[in-house]
Amino acid sequence: MYLSSQSIWADITRIRDQAPLVHSITNFVVMNNTANALLALGASPAMVHAPEEVDDFVAIASALVVNIGTLDATFVAGMKLAMRRAKELGKPIIFDPVGVGATTYRNTVSAELLALAAPDIIRGNASEIMALAGLNAQTKGVDSLYGSDAAVDAGRRLSSVWGSVVVISGETDYIIHGEQTATIDNGHPLMTKVTGMGCTATALAGAFAAVDTDYFQAATQAMAVMGIAGELAALKNLAPGSLQLNFLDALYGLTESDIVERLKLTIL
Numbered sequence: 197m198y199l200s201s202q203s204i205w206a207d208i209t210r211i212r213d214q215a216p217l218v219h220s221i222t223n224f225v226v227m228n229n230t231a232n233a234l235l236a237l238g239a240s241p242a243m244v245h246a247p248e249e250v251d252d253f254v255a256i257a258s259a260l261v262v263n264i265g266t267l268d269a270t271f272v273a274g275m276k277l278a279m280r281r282a283k284e285l286g287k288p289i290i291f292d293p294v295g296v297g298a299t300t301y302r303n304t305v306s307a308e309l310l311a312l313a314a315p316d317i318i319r320g321n322a323s324e325i326m327a328l329a330g331l332n333a334q335t336k337g338v339d340s341l342y343g344s345d346a347a348v349d350a351g352r353r354l355s356s357v358w359g360s361v362v363v364i365s366g367e368t369d370y371i372i373h374g375e376q377t378a379t380i381d382n383g384h385p386l387m388t389k390v391t392g393m394g395c396t397a398t399a400l401a402g403a404f405a406a407v408d409t410d411y412f413q414a415a416t417q418a419m420a421v422m423g424i425a426g427e428l429a430a431l432k433n434l435a436p437g438s439l440q441l442n443f444l445d446a447l448y449g450l451t452e453s454d455i456v457e458r459l460k461l462t463i464l
């Protein structure tokens with residue numbers, strides 16, 4: 197069954213069985229939480245960004261996650277080498293343009309990375325997707341000043357220019373690829389009070405893309421799992437510190453019935 201609780205559970209089972217190696221070049225803020233989220237889901241994370249070794253590492257990985265949250269020249273050099281190599285090897289590339297629109301540096305680096313190797317999946321909040329699409333969108337650092345619905349046209353444009361699956365996260369997540377659009381209405385507002393939840397969504401999309409070559413389905417299913425795990429965590433205690441930890445336990449203990457009972461997926 198395409199894009200259903202059954203296909204979501206099938207991907208989770210593949211991740212837990214295969215423990216795909218997800219190579220992350222990501223920011224200092226979320227290295228730990230995204231590695232733990234990938235482990236809790238069943239994948240095998242490795243945060244490797246040195247230009248001296250990314251070529252070799254991406255060759256042994258099943259997916260490459262690139263996140264521009266804390267950029268510097270070394271990170272940028274490693275990102276370019278890794279993305280070029282992943283493209284050569286046909287490995288899925290998942291891109292998180294954290295804070296694009298906030299500085300010229302982020303805008304320039306993002307444009308260079310997209311031109312070098314179009315990502316298979318791009319995941320950002322509304323401000324980031326609008327800025328990446330070239331709109332003069334405002335952003336509040338790494339946070340969005342707009343709801344996800346405001347970025348749908350920008351997402352469509354980005355998808356048509358680069359051929360990428362574009363995910364706009366927010367209260368409703370929009371997943372766009374060409375003429376295809378799906379939405380996920382799972383999740384909890386408290387997730388915005390825990391740093392790294394967006395970066396975690398991008399990292400989990402890497403695990404799904406590692407086992408599912410239909411990247412529209414993989415991205416949509418990653419967002420569904422993010423939201424459902426967030427809801428289950430919020431049920432335990434409505435406070436950000438415990439949400440961060442309960443989220444990991446929710447990913448680890450996710451069952452098929454959790455998906456069946458909670459999934460709020462719409463194919464437009």
Ligand SMILES: Nc1ncnc2c1ncn2[C@@H]1O[C@H](COP(=O)(O)OP(=O)(O)O)[C@@H](O)[C@H]1O
Binds near residue numbers: 321366367384386423
């Ligand atoms: N208001 C909300 N209600 C429910 N879930 C939300 C809400 N805002 C964000 N989320 C969820 O939190 C996660 C992070 O999304 P977001 O905050 O948009 O990313 P970022 O941290 O990159 O800005 C996603 O899984 C998203 O679905």
Ligand SMILES: Cc1ncsc1CCOP(=O)(O)O
Binds near residue numbers: 226264338396
């Ligand atoms: C706070 C911060 N600063 C640079 S990267 C980062 C983490 C952003 O994580 P997310 O986009 O998932 O909120």
Ligand SMILES: [Mg+2]
Binds near residue numbers: 320321394
């Ligand atoms: Mg983010």
